[in-house]
Amino acid sequence: xxxxxxxxxxxLLAEATLPLLYVLMMMAGDVLLPLPTISPVVGVIxxxxxxxxxRPTMMIFxxxxxxxxxxxxxLHPSLSLLLNNGIHPSHPFIPYVRxxxxxxxxxxxxxxxxFLNRLRVMxxxxxxxxxxxxxxxxxxxxxxxxxxxxxxxxxxxxxxSQTPAAxxxxxxxxxxxxxxxxxxxYLRRVELENTTDPxxxxxxxxxxxxxxxxxxxxxxxxxxxxxTDSEKIGLPMKIVA
Numbered sequence: 593x594x595x596x597x598x599x600x601x602x603x604l605l606a607e608a609t610l611p612l613l614y615v616l617m618m619m620a621g622d623v624l625l626p627l628p629t630i631s632p633v634v635g636v637i638x639x640x641x642x643x644x645x646x647r648p649t650m651m652i653f654x655x656x657x658x659x660x661x662x663x664x665x666x667l668h669p670s671l672s673l674l675l676n677n678g679i680h681p682s683h684p685f686i687p688y689v690r691x692x693x694x695x696x697x698x699x700x701x702x703x704x705x706x707f708l709n710r711l712r713v714m715x716x717x718x719x720x721x722x723x724x725x726x727x728x729x730x731x732x733x734x735x736x737x738x739x740x741x742x743x744x745x746x747x748x749x750x751x752x753s754q755t756p757a758a759x760x761x762x763x764x765x766x767x768x769x770x771x772x773x774x775x776x777x778y779l780r781r782v783e784l785e786n787t788t789d790p791x792x793x794x795x796x797x798x799x800x801x802x803x804x805x806x807x808x809x810x811x812x813x814x815x816x817x818x819x820t821d822s823e824k825i826g827l828p829m830k831i832v833a
Contacts, residue, residue, distance in 0.1 A: 599647065607646055611654045614638045615661055622665065632662050632690050636697045643705035651705040655698040662694045728819040730802075733812055734782050736761035736775070748819065749795070761817075765793035765800065782806065782815050793819070 599607075618631045618638070635658050642651060666687040719740065722729050728745035732738045738759045741751060749756075749764065766774035777791050781804045790801035800819050807814040 607650045611638070611642060611646070611650075611657075615658060619661070619665070629665060631665050632694045635662055636694060636701070639698055639701040640704070643701045644708060646705060648702070648706045648709050652702050655702050659691075659695050659698050663691050666691050722816075725818070730761070730817045730819065731807065732761045732815055732817070734779075734815075736778060738764075739814065745819065765795055765802070767794055770794070778815070782813050790820070791817075795819075 615635070615638075618634045621634065622629050622631050639651075639655060639658060642654060646654070722731070722740075723742045725742060726744070728748045729742040730738055730745055730749075731740040738756050738761055741749065741756065745751070746753070751759070761778065762771055762775055774791070774793070781787065781791065787804070790803050793800040793802045800821070802817040802819060804818075805816045807816050
């Protein structure tokens, strides 16, 4: 189970101040620009941007604040005339339609934020499970670029971190004379099917077996490889220098 991590003070400050500054700039734009009220459109754009960066609790809070602000802007007689530069709506129901449209858009932005947060949690939980696995694990994309390795694989492969940059699966695990065969077998496993047969690999002249499993069906396509000394998973892996 992924442990709860308290947000950093910098993130808490950003979540409290940046949306407030945005809504103040939005209101100032309505006052200064010689246009009808633009805050509903600008507000929706702001909420959609926030959905990618703000935690769900703060997202819902700011959605409510923004919705109340837009409702006052459009429905309060004095504020409406001030922020709308004295321009009256062509129909008395238009402000109500705009308020309802904004509230629906805010709710959709909240849903997007919650969905993205769940994806992040699933991603972190998946990585935590991989890190606890008692054998070296390598995750690579359809082109063979290594995306992530667990701590045991860091030791085995002599990497500096668990997110190696621009390291090739084939350069690491396949000598030049066998690279074509390795690439063809790798692509077959990425594109077509899971198999219980390990892929034959080699690291610094040492034979290895890669037990593979597709991690995603759509895009991006990722392949998980468990590295062992044996054709069967279960024997401890000796870390080599």
